[in-house]
Amino acid sequence: MSFYVVQFLSGLASAASLFLVASGLSIIFGVTRIVNFAHGAFYMVGAYLAYTLTEQLAGTFGFWAGIVLAALAVAAIGVVVEMVLLRRIYRSPELFQLLATFGLTLMVEDLVVLIWGPDDLLGRRAPGMRGAIDIFGQNLPTYDVFLIVLGPLVLGLLWLLFRRTRWGILVRAATQDRDTVAALGVNQKWLFTSVFALGVFLAALGGALQIPRDAVNHTMDLRIIVDVFVVVVIGGLGSITGAFVAAVLVSELNAFGILVFPKISIVLIFLVMAVVLVVRPWGLFGKPEAPARQMPGLTVRPWRPLSVNERLAFLVLLIAAAALPLFAGNYVLTIGAEIAIFAIFAASLHFMMAVGGLASFGHAAYFGLGSYGVAMLAKFAGLPMVACLLLGPLMGLIGAVVFGWFCVRLSGVYFAMLTLAFAQIVWSIAFQWVEVTGGDNGMLGIWPDAWVATPATFYWLSLTVAALAVGGLRWLTFSPFGYALRAMRDSPLRSESVGIDGKRVQWAAFVVAGTVAALAGAMFVYLKGSVFPDNAGIALSVDALVMVLLGGVETVSGALVGAIVYKALAIWLVSYTELSKLVLGAIIVVMVVAFPKGLVGMWEVLQARYWPGATASGKARRAEVAE
Amino acid sequence: MSASTAPLLAVEGLTKSFGGVHAVRNVSFALTAGEILALIGPNGAGKTTCFNMLNGQITPDAGHIRLEGREITGLAPREVWRRGVGRTFQITATFPTMTVRENVQVVLVSHEGQIFNPWCSTPTFALAEADRLLELVGMGGFAERPCGELAYGDLKRLELAVALANRPKLLLMDEPTAGMAPRERIELMRLTARIAREQKIGVLFTEHDMDVVFEHADRVIVLNRGMLIAEGTPAEVRHDPQVRAIYLGEGLVYDARHREDSAT
Numbered sequence: 001m002s003f004y005v006v007q008f009l010s011g012l013a014s015a016a017s018l019f020l021v022a023s024g025l026s027i028i029f030g031v032t033r034i035v036n037f038a039h040g041a042f043y044m045v046g047a048y049l050a051y052t053l054t055e056q057l058a059g060t061f062g063f064w065a066g067i068v069l070a071a072l073a074v075a076a077i078g079v080v081v082e083m084v085l086l087r088r089i090y091r092s093p094e095l096f097q098l099l100a101t102f103g104l105t106l107m108v109e110d111l112v113v114l115i116w117g118p119d120d121l122l123g124r125r126a127p128g129m130r131g132a133i134d135i136f137g138q139n140l141p142t143y144d145v146f147l148i149v150l151g152p153l154v155l156g157l158l159w160l161l162f163r164r165t166r167w168g169i170l171v172r173a174a175t176q177d178r179d180t181v182a183a184l185g186v187n188q189k190w191l192f193t194s195v196f197a198l199g200v201f202l203a204a205l206g207g208a209l210q211i212p213r214d215a216v217n218h219t220m221d222l223r224i225i226v227d228v229f230v231v232v233v234i235g236g237l238g239s240i241t242g243a244f245v246a247a248v249l250v251s252e253l254n255a256f257g258i259l260v261f262p263k264i265s266i267v268l269i270f271l272v273m274a275v276v277l278v279v280r281p282w283g284l285f286g287k288p289e290a291p292a293r294q295m296p297g298l299t300v301r302p303w304r305p306l307s308v309n310e311r312l313a314f315l316v317l318l319i320a321a322a323a324l325p326l327f328a329g330n331y332v333l334t335i336g337a338e339i340a341i342f343a344i345f346a347a348s349l350h351f352m353m354a355v356g357g358l359a360s361f362g363h364a365a366y367f368g369l370g371s372y373g374v375a376m377l378a379k380f381a382g383l384p385m386v387a388c389l390l391l392g393p394l395m396g397l398i399g400a401v402v403f404g405w406f407c408v409r410l411s412g413v414y415f416a417m418l419t420l421a422f423a424q425i426v427w428s429i430a431f432q433w434v435e436v437t438g439g440d441n442g443m444l445g446i447w448p449d450a451w452v453a454t455p456a457t458f459y460w461l462s463l464t465v466a467a468l469a470v471g472g473l474r475w476l477t478f479s480p481f482g483y484a485l486r487a488m489r490d491s492p493l494r495s496e497s498v499g500i501d502g503k504r505v506q507w508a509a510f511v512v513a514g515t516v517a518a519l520a521g522a523m524f525v526y527l528k529g530s531v532f533p534d535n536a537g538i539a540l541s542v543d544a545l546v547m548v549l550l551g552g553v554e555t556v557s558g559a560l561v562g563a564i565v566y567k568a569l570a571i572w573l574v575s576y577t578e579l580s581k582l583v584l585g586a587i588i589v590v591m592v593v594a595f596p597k598g599l600v601g602m603w604e605v606l607q608a609r610y611w612p613g614a615t616a617s618g619k620a621r622r623a624e625v626a627e
Numbered sequence: 628m629s630a631s632t633a634p635l636l637a638v639e640g641l642t643k644s645f646g647g648v649h650a651v652r653n654v655s656f657a658l659t660a661g662e663i664l665a666l667i668g669p670n671g672a673g674k675t676t677c678f679n680m681l682n683g684q685i686t687p688d689a690g691h692i693r694l695e696g697r698e699i700t701g702l703a704p705r706e707v708w709r710r711g712v713g714r715t716f717q718i719t720a721t722f723p724t725m726t727v728r729e730n731v732q733v734v735l736v737s738h739e740g741q742i743f744n745p746w747c748s749t750p751t752f753a754l755a756e757a758d759r760l761l762e763l764v765g766m767g768g769f770a771e772r773p774c775g776e777l778a779y780g781d782l783k784r785l786e787l788a789v790a791l792a793n794r795p796k797l798l799l800m801d802e803p804t805a806g807m808a809p810r811e812r813i814e815l816m817r818l819t820a821r822i823a824r825e826q827k828i829g830v831l832f833t834e835h836d837m838d839v840v841f842e843h844a845d846r847v848i849v850l851n852r853g854m855l856i857a858e859g860t861p862a863e864v865r866h867d868p869q870v871r872a873i874y875l876g877e878g879l880v881y882d883a884r885h886r887e888d889s890a891t
Binding site for chain 2: 491
């Protein structure tokens with residue numbers, strides 16, 4: 001009995017940090033409508049800075065001053081970020097805001113390693129709280145008691161701040177209608193900046209307060225952000241009380257889930273989240289959001305199927321690509337096959353994002369499921385390659401059917417957060433279920449059959465599958481299904497009132513995209529001969545997003561170009577620099593701010609400017625350029 | 628309306644509250660095929676709520692909606708549409724990233740039940756029918772234009788073509804001329820009225836422009852604070868003292884000088 005009480009109290013203590021970070025995210029979202037993906041990064045920097053400061057400053061006062069100073073310093077960084085970056089993208093589509101803050105996260109990850117090194121850092125224990133108190137014969141660290149008290153205290157302070165101060169009332173007003181608040185003469189810029197600073201302060205404080213409990217390392221940002229997303233999805237984005245209740249709920253589920261399912265405790269949280277989403281899609285304390293801003297915000301140029309000439313041109317390019325083995329070596333061919341596989345992956349996400357307006361931040365889940373599907377069939381059932389390639393993606397399909405059913409119930413930022421959470425669940429299962437998946441060691445020795453065992457033949461296979469997949473998705477784009485999907489993206493209201501079952505169409509698109517991604521994952525296993533949890537990792541999901549964005553999210557098949565350029569660039573970067581995440585993050589941020597149309601989108605603009613008569617809608621393009 | 632056959636649309640005791648606000652209270656009316664019925668009333672009278680219940684966007688708390696005698700209360704908008712109800716919105720809802728023709732083609736594809744048919748290409752689907760509909764509303768020359776760059780009046784006409792694409796028996800038009808220039812308003816309503824009478828489509832519309840209402844409506848019903856307060860021919864309603872007091876005001880009806888103010 002006493003064991004359970006301590007387990008419960010320990011869960012409450014963990015909830016404190018989670019609540020601080022989640023409430024910060026909620027406050028920022030409430031006013032700016034930005035889901036700050038970089039929130040985990042601020043949390044992490046808070047922890048690192050607190051580590052350094054508490055090491056430098058001596059004594060009890062030094063320790064606490066170090067914690068608070070760290071949080072204040074990170075809040076100052078947050079102010080700079082808000083003024084330099086976010087102010088430029090408040091009016092951008094949600095996808096771009098999520099991506100820009102994600103790019104920031106990537107940059108911070110490398111910077112942190114650059115400054116503090118890659119090793120885990122063990123912080124000091126809090127002075128005066130090194131002991132433990134006795135609860136029914138079990139020890140509970142005094143610091144945990146402090147955290148248990150701190151959580152409700154912060155909740156109370158925030159409540160007072162928002163109810164009793166002028167600033168708080170302005171923030172609440174802005175949460176409801178920021179345009180009206182601006183019209184009433186409130187300086188919105190500073191209101192936004194101060195809100196962002198408060199949110200970041202809370203995140204950094206959450207990180208700083210963790211150092212006596214946990215080692216500081218450079219992956220803690222993604223771990224916390226996934227937990228925080230789960231918390232705000234359950235509690236309701238924008239609600240501080242919701243953040244508190246959900247943080248407690250999630251922490252307790254973690255504390256007790258470990259006892260029930262020691263290997264896959266995260267499944268329990270997933271189940272709770274699923275139930276909440278079905279019963280209250282906007283979280284326990286959230287309010288239904290007004291329909292999200294429409295995705296197409298940059299152009300209104302309608303898509304056209306390729307003309308005969310353009311089709312011929314693509315055929316010529318495909319033949320040229322197929323001729324690569326005639327003059328390229330094995331290394332180049334392996335890279336070629338990898339690029340082809342990533343073209344499949346990127347095209348699948350592009351279909352969902354560009355056609356469906358569904359920006360998934362966890363597309364790697366289906367890539368990973370396809371990989372593990374193949375690996376399990378090959379390892380446990382001993383099936384030949386072709387059978388594995390055909391059956392393996394079914395696992396991605398099943399995953400997409402189940403996860404997609406929940407995801408399409410949401411839209412916009414909720415959709416993005418939920419897809420990310422699902423992907424992390426897949427990753428955790430792959431990582432933790434060592435008996436089946438081999439955990440971190442992966443599953444090795446899965447090689448293609450003899451007929452495609454050489455780099456050249458495997459390259460041809462990859463190219464063929466890629467051509468079929470990209471062509472097939474394009475075909476679907478112009479079929480009624482693709483149009484229904486676009487209709488739903490453009491105007492859910494109109495779609496529903498002309499007989500389109502929007503959720504069903506989006507679910508189907510989710511399944512199609514997931515299955516094609518799983519196919520890419522299946523091919524990838526045979527390219528590498530192995531599968532690891534990273535095949536379902538966040539980094540891979542982001543790779544896919546960047547490929548789509550680089551190609552142009554408003555083009556029909558820009559992801560193809562995006563995949564080729566990005567993959568080549570990434571391989572080149574990794575071989576030339578240690579700081580690939582820093583460069584990549586910077587590229588993402590610059591692209592979002594300066595070139596939101598992507599490569600193919602830019603090309604179309606240039607084409608419209610210099611050869612306006614070249615296409616049927618040339619006139620329309622001219623009009624657009626003139627704006 | 629004969630007693631033996633059910634009217635096209637029969638609404639009975641329709642009621643909806645939002646929290647403590649009784650948006651629509653016990654509203655009943657009927658509409659026959661080919662009839663043009665105007666629903667008028669001051670802002671906040673419950674007109675849009677009424678509309679949203681009729682096409683299934685919100686579920687009524689009580690009451691019945693029957694289309695040709697069949698219950699459609701509480702059906703989803705897409706199911707109501709399948710039964711032959713077209714709808715235009717107060718603020719146009721179209722697909723801005725498609726061409727004008729494609730906007731209609733999507734609806735035709737949906738009407739034919741071909742959405743999940745992968746062997747069908749939308750840009751070439753039912754070209755003739757799409758162009759016929761666009762021609763009908765006077766948008767024939769705009770077929771290839773991106774919908775997102777149309778002027779507002781053209782969007783309204785496109786929306787009419789979209790609403791007509793499933794050959795509806797009933798057309799619900801929520802402020803069909805809101806936000807349009809005076810001349811365009813008259814043209815659009817004349818067009819709608821002509822099509823409705825030719826094809827025997829019942830039309831229910833809300834409108835603040837009394838010129839439009841009194842020129843085209845066969846009958847007018849007046850809503851105030853969620854309740855039906857008057858019903859009758861335009862002439863009857865215009866002279867109804869209660870309607871005058873609440874909504875029309877005195878002596879300003881049919882006065883061209885008043886036009887600009889009534890636009891909202």
